Amino acid sequence: MALIVQKYGGTSVGSIEKIRGVAEKVIASHQAGNQMVVVLSAMAGQTDTLIDLAMEATQDPDPRELDVLMATGEQVSVALFAMVVKSLGYDARSLLGFQVAIHTDHLYGKAKIQDIDRERIERNLNQNRIVTVAGFQGLDKNGDITTLGRGGSDTTAVALAAALDADVCEIFTDVDGVYTTDPNICPKATKMAFISYEEMLEMASLGAKVLEIRAVEFAKKFGVPIHVRSTFSDERGTMVVAETKDMEKVMVSGITYNKNEARVTIKKVPDQPGTASKIFDPIFKTGIVVDMILQNTSEDGLTDLTFTVPKTDFYKTMKLVSEVAEEIGAEKVLGDEDIAKVSIIGVGMRTHAGVAKKMFEALAGENINIMMISTSEIKISCVIEEKYTELAVRILHSTFGLDNEKNAL
Amino acid sequence: MALIVQKYGGTSVGSIEKIRGVAEKVIASHQAGNQMVVVLSAMAGQTDTLIDLAMEATQDPDPRELDVLMATGEQVSVALFAMVVKSLGYDARSLLGFQVAIHTDHLYGKAKIQDIDRERIERNLNQNRIVTVAGFQGLDKNGDITTLGRGGSDTTAVALAAALDADVCEIFTDVDGVYTTDPNICPKATKMAFISYEEMLEMASLGAKVLEIRAVEFAKKFGVPIHVRSTFSDERGTMVVAETKDMEKVMVSGITYNKNEARVTIKKVPDQPGTASKIFDPIFKTGIVVDMILQNTSEDGLTDLTFTVPKTDFYKTMKLVSEVAEEIGAEKVLGDEDIAKVSIIGVGMRTHAGVAKKMFEALAGENINIMMISTSEIKISCVIEEKYTELAVRILHSTFGLDNEKNAL
16 A cells, blocks of 8 residues: 555646546545545636736735635635545545645745645545645745745645655656657657656756656655656656666766747956946846856956846846946947757766767757857756757757657657 | 724625725725725625536535635635735735634534634734635634535624624625615615614515525624615615614514415315324425414314425425325315415514504405415514515505605606
8 A cells, every 4th residue: 555646737637527537547546555645736727717817906916815816726626626536436535725734934926835734634544535635825824825836736746745755746747757858849759767856857947847846856855756647648657766876877868958048148348356246236136037157268358248048038138238238348248039058967977978078069060059058967058049959959869869769750 | 993894795796897896995994994804705606607617526516525615716806805905005914714713613505603713803903904804614623614605705794793893794785775675566665774683584584685694693693783785885775783662663664575485285184193293294304494384273173284385395395295195194285386475574563553454454455365374573474376476565565654755666
């Protein structure tokens, strides 16, 4: 007998019929002798409906009240799910964030889970009940409802799995696992059987939309194995687990890309202490997230400074930087929206030499120019011209031996 | 400075625009120096949408989970209301049943309020906040969400007013007060300035849909003055208060009617001990509510037994009664759906003699036959042929001096 925490996203519970399908899956696992805790998101579309209502009420909704509003989405899902399970002849019980209780800090809209009471869930499990918990929501110290922000239900599921010492946390989604790269642009992409938390974190932050970063961080911290799999099939998906020796045998595990950044270059910046902070302070203050920063070696006391920001913040950033550039006496500011970042990821990089060289050569072999490079222990990212994105991904996928010939078109 | 509890029904908060209208009314009263507690129902239509979802899930939804589902309706209303108030520049705070907390028994779907914590509301009021409370919902001893049943938000408002020692509980609705009778069938109906709790209870149970019975019972028990008034005007409505000497000066305060009952007669029932229970036990067991019961004096050891049930239960009742009638050897069973009950109500009946005589004579004067009569201390009801309902109401309204000539068509 295992204790399994499962999480189903909005599309998986998007209609009563789909909820019934999920209920049957859960009951089958319960029948097989497992204790089941099922975390649900709001029904697909429901969250948008609620946001529309809030926006009609006011353009700047009070964060506390927005959380009270948004939390109703998951409340509807778990109530309907429990009803369906009971109608199929099995005992079930829905629990909301405040009932579990899931304690969070008080940052409305992006609250962090602080701790979870396991008593009420365990009591219900011991009564042979299927327990369903509203994802995405918690309760702060003042007794106010909080929500965890985008992808919060993943975090709820992993946190519950950690609190309950669950054997596995199964995240059901509309894809059937984590792939070596995006199958839409690389038909030879392979579903991974295993991926380490660290690799998954890099994959998530670089644009793979399978799992929310915070959920993976939580899983890593508490050693919760995550099984990412499809709601609509019984096939095994991808296990996200702690790094193993086996993983290091592979040089690169996955390739990601991101077309949502833009590049800003300030030419001939006087290279003096305090210049960087003069440039970046106004950007940081407006909450713009700067990703890569690259500063060339100084020549004649002048240097070029290049960095990337989200495309949505490009014009705002150009305006801010142009003002500062004039003030500090830099030559000019250049902007480029037509860039992409391709990255290779793998814990194997720690033990294999020459990975970067192999990447650069592969890109060069296709005449793809590298504009910027950034690296971490298990990742190398290159900024290239946007139009080469798909080509770069495919060539790197092949270079690092990830191609699954069976998947070829 | 007064402490005012206001309650707005589903049509009053049926859209963001209407919620804004309500917010402006509340803010005006807050600005005038009053402490405001605002109880809201679910937005019009929302409750039906939720019930439809539940019915799609299963024809017999689990009561506990149905309450979890239904409670989201009011949660949406209070969150949106608080957002709107804040967007208009005033501080507001929504509180759900569990946050207040409103403690109830555990009868899902028709829970009764047991007690209410005043601390959290008072703390918010003392911070100069407008407090809005989700109507209709509470929390039982196990920490489960309960709902109070139809009209539950009225009860929430009155119970809050009692718990907080509020100066008045204002129930805002789509009519502008309590009328001497239904203005739709009697154009000379007059809005009452005052009505006693007792009279209101009789009015409510006899078909006037302004206030829910349980709310009035609560108000009576705790001496909470209720002001029934229109959301869409600033005019004074009707005060529901404890009986005063002045009220006794009027013989009859209001006329009601009810077309939703049917009559069942069992002819020639052997008049033996235990017969009545043989007849009524199967009816009570199925939860059918019997209203009036009339048994003629026995003749030759046989008696006729007549009673009324809701029209919706008529066929079921006829079936049950026919079975018993055969068993006990009664002659036959007659049924009649074309009946109506007209009633006159007034605490003045206690001190005025001859009220019944006056009623019977008025009906006889129009050749309206009285089939059944039942009386209480402050009410006389007559069952008549349904087709005479409107005529009977108008003639009684005039007979007891309630006509407002200004309102005549």
